[in-house]
Amino acid sequence: MTDAIHHTEITWLHRWTDHLFSFRTTRPPSFRFTPGQFARLGLASDPDGAEPDIWRAYSLVSGPYDEYLEYYSIVVPDGAFTSRLCRLEVGDRVWMDQQNHGFLTLDRFPLEGDLWMLASGTGLAPFMSLLADPLAWESFDRLLLVHSVRESKELAYQDTILSLGDHPIFGEFAHRLQYQPVVTREATEHPRQRLPHLIASGELEDLLDCKLSLERSKVMLCGNPQMLQDTRSALKARGFVSARSSRPGQIATENYW
Numbered sequence: 178m179t180d181a182i183h184h185t186e187i188t189w190l191h192r193w194t195d196h197l198f199s200f201r202t203t204r205p206p207s208f209r210f211t212p213g214q215f216a217r218l219g220l221a222s223d224p225d226g227a228e229p230d231i232w233r234a235y236s237l238v239s240g241p242y243d244e245y246l247e248y249y250s251i252v253v254p255d256g257a258f259t260s261r262l263c264r265l266e267v268g269d270r271v272w273m274d275q276q277n278h279g280f281l282t283l284d285r286f287p288l289e290g291d292l293w294m295l296a297s298g299t300g301l302a303p304f305m306s307l308l309a310d311p312l313a314w315e316s317f318d319r320l321l322l323v324h325s326v327r328e329s330k331e332l333a334y335q336d337t338i339l340s341l342g343d344h345p346i347f348g349e350f351a352h353r354l355q356y357q358p359v360v361t362r363e364a365t366e367h368p369r370q371r372l373p374h375l376i377a378s379g380e381l382e383d384l385l386d387c388k389l390s391l392e393r394s395k396v397m398l399c400g401n402p403q404m405l406q407d408t409r410s411a412l413k414a415r416g417f418v419s420a421r422s423s424r425p426g427q428i429a430t431e432n433y434w
């Protein structure tokens with residue numbers, strides 16, 4: 178086992194539905210990350226000692242200054258990792274690779290204009306971490322968080338998001354944040370259409386009272402790879418391009434599978 182691999186202990190668990198849960202672990206003192214990044218988590222078949230035999234990528238939900246690490250997880254039926262992870266309890270061990278990974282970070286863009294954060298399912302996770310960092314609040318005029326889920330019971334973190342206005346640090350910037358749920362398989366007060374449709378029709382801009390603009394908008398997408406592909410196509414039809422190290426652009430993405 179390399180020096181970068183450490184075990185952490187589960188300190189808190191919250192089950193949102195029978196297939197969605199969040200958990201916190203202890204934070205190795207030397208672990209540093211940039212909001213939007215992910216860590217690799219490992220599980221060992223022998224919880225008391227053996228090296229992990231399975232690893233998966235997990236976005237950090239917690240902020241860079243939190244003393245714990247928080248994650249938000251799906252339970253995939255018969256999934257090799259999550260069918261084991263979901264049985265763990267407070268006090269159980271999860272391994273982590275201290276190397277941080279990922280490019281869904283604010284350094285992809287000039288820090289100005291409006292930040293659009295478009296998530297499907299557990300793809301909300303990195304945006305919660307971004308919203309736990311003063312940098313995002315101070316840098317953008319508008320923070321537009323859109324969370325697409327199948328059913329309203331899957332709108333995890335809704336209370337946390339809605340209470341950011343009372344936050345001691347971000348509260349003064351709370352007017353910059355707009356949160357728009359999308360619920361695709363249930364009739365609710367929220368839009369029912371998928372994100373690419375909501376973008377192509379202009380409905381999302383109307384709902385948020387904000388224009389998608391090549392000059393102002395920075396768009397982050399996270400979650401289902403097909404959602405990313407289709408949403409990117411809708412944005413490309415409007416002239417948006419992916420941000421690369423060799424070429425500036427307005428789109429940054431993280432595929433979950």
Ligand SMILES: Cc1cc2nc3c(=O)[nH]c(=O)nc-3n(C[C@H](O)[C@H](O)[C@H](O)COP(=O)(O)OP(=O)(O)OC[C@H]3O[C@@H](n4cnc5c(N)ncnc54)[C@H](O)[C@@H]3O)c2cc1C
Binds near residue numbers: 234235236251433
């Ligand atoms: C960069 C990155 C960051 C990730 N961050 C997270 C995270 O924060 N939370 C999280 O739950 N997962 C995250 N994932 C997915 C995660 O790594 C695993 O795929 C997931 O835990 C399922 O593992 P599994 O072994 O049970 O199933 P796998 O064998 O890994 O996946 C089986 C199938 O389940 C579906 N699936 C996998 N992950 C998800 C998901 N998150 N939501 C819906 N369907 C899914 C896909 O159809 C996939 O083909 C991330 C993946 C990547 C690449």
Ligand SMILES: NC(=O)c1ccc[n+]([C@@H]2O[C@H](COP(=O)([O-])OP(=O)(O)OC[C@H]3O[C@@H](n4cnc5c(N)ncnc54)[C@H](OP(=O)(O)O)[C@@H]3O)[C@@H](O)[C@H]2O)c1
Binds near residue numbers: 252297361408
């Ligand atoms: N959610 C459940 O009730 C449930 C229960 C048990 C297990 N699971 C398993 O969990 C996995 C995924 O569940 P999930 O609901 O978290 O993730 P998901 O299938 O990615 O759905 C999350 C959101 O993304 C939307 N979406 C999917 N493809 C899209 C696309 N191409 N463009 C735009 N939007 C798109 C969905 O809309 P649509 O609704 O239109 O697809 C939904 O609003 C599946 O393997 C499933 O079998 C889910």
